[in-house]
Amino acid sequence: MTDGPVVVAHLSDLHLGAHDHRAVESIVADVARARPALTVVTGDSTMRARDGEFRRARELLDRLPGPLLTVTGNHDLPLVSWRRVLRPYARYRRWMTADLDPDRQVLGLTALGLQSMPRWRWKNGRVSARQAATVVRVLGGAPAGDVRLLALHHPPLATGTARVIGRDRLLDAIRAARVDLVLAGHTHVPDVRVPVPGGPVFVVAGTSVSRRTRQAIGCSWSLISVHRGEVVVRERYLRDGRWLTGRLVTVPNISAAGS
Template identity: 90%
Template sequence: MTAAGPVVVAHLSDLHLGAHDRRAVESIAEDVARARPDLTVVTGDSTMRARTGEFRRARALLAELPVPLLTVTGNHDLPLTSWRRVLRPYDRYRTWMDPDLDPDRKVLGLTALGLQSMPRWRWKNGRVSARQAARVIRVLGGAPDGDLRLLALHHPPLATGTARILGRDRLLDAIRAARVDLVLAGHTHVPDVRVPVPGGPVFVVAGTSVSRRTRRDIPCSWSLVSVHRGEVVVRERYLREGRWHTGRVVTVPSVQ
């Protein structure tokens, strides 16, 4: 069964708890809740250095956000330099965030899948395996007709150059094969919306939602995505002078 009205997704990323803006942390959950999202997605870097105290703070913030909730790892969610990076890189994330590194969620009118794009043996940039690409096809390609098909991961699949993720081509092939409508990512701390192929998937990158690690004079931000009858509207919510407001609004006429 498909949703009768818009499917609304709250997209947060790069919380970096441990290097956070207190005003953003204290106010973002209320701002997100006002949007009444069908799904809240957090695309990685929930902590600054994957310390237990930071994960505890992240868990407390996530507990205030509207459910259902889908989270994935980012490069900062793995220990930076310790034996844990080699032997137990995801243990703290699994304990505090989600035991499933490639989680899926199904709500009315929406099938969503998250991918763990940060292998322990890479320093910063991501990778998507053949197994994960096959999971995209299986989970999202098998979604009911009429469902919005959403993929979430930390690293932007369209990044090029040194930021290009390993397995990029097979991931993009899987996105096309599964007829994915919406791809959510983070990592850059700069909000972005792209449609590389007319009628194809909409790629949305969220900024840094509650951290002090902002870039290009863009304040803390999160993205509110609404999809109805093929039209995608992305409203970027910015924190200025302690209050959230809508900044840039991007409308994509139709998805595939």
């Protein structure tokens, strides 16, 4: 437990290989100014899972303040090649991390990442029964008072054709583990939702440094602060070469943080 706020930097959809050079050059200093306890990158670090793109992603991530938690996205698997069948995660494991479902523990925070992109899915995600059980084991077993954070590429609240396979079991595990924050990406549009009052806050980060922007939002990342059960999300937007807070969302009285 910590007396001060727990600060998390949430980046996503870097798409190195289709990136905005201004965003790449400026985002490290903006994130560093926030002094996060943890930096989370929720997938699509590359555009086409090429070695050169992973090298660029690794160079950028190594400049961000640590500790770091990363997960795969659909663009982090080879698009069409034998590698997708036989060695879909080999380059990700080489350049990013060998652990596809990583966990991190820092003062006041227990975090878990899930690999939600199976090789047999083209774009949308899946969470297995084993992974749901891992959520309950790791986050449900977090020290009392810790903020409990889950990160994956695909937004668990998505419906229709974007619905995650295993969505119901994942949401059951999130409830059972009393997760406070669920971080995702994939949509390139920042969002904050609290489906159940007092329940977990679902935060989707935009595309942090890529040209693949949507809805005229531009590059963005999310700065999250948790203190005494209150979550504050500041969406940081790149405007004319400068990072500015474009939207601030405050959520009081989340389920477990600070308890």
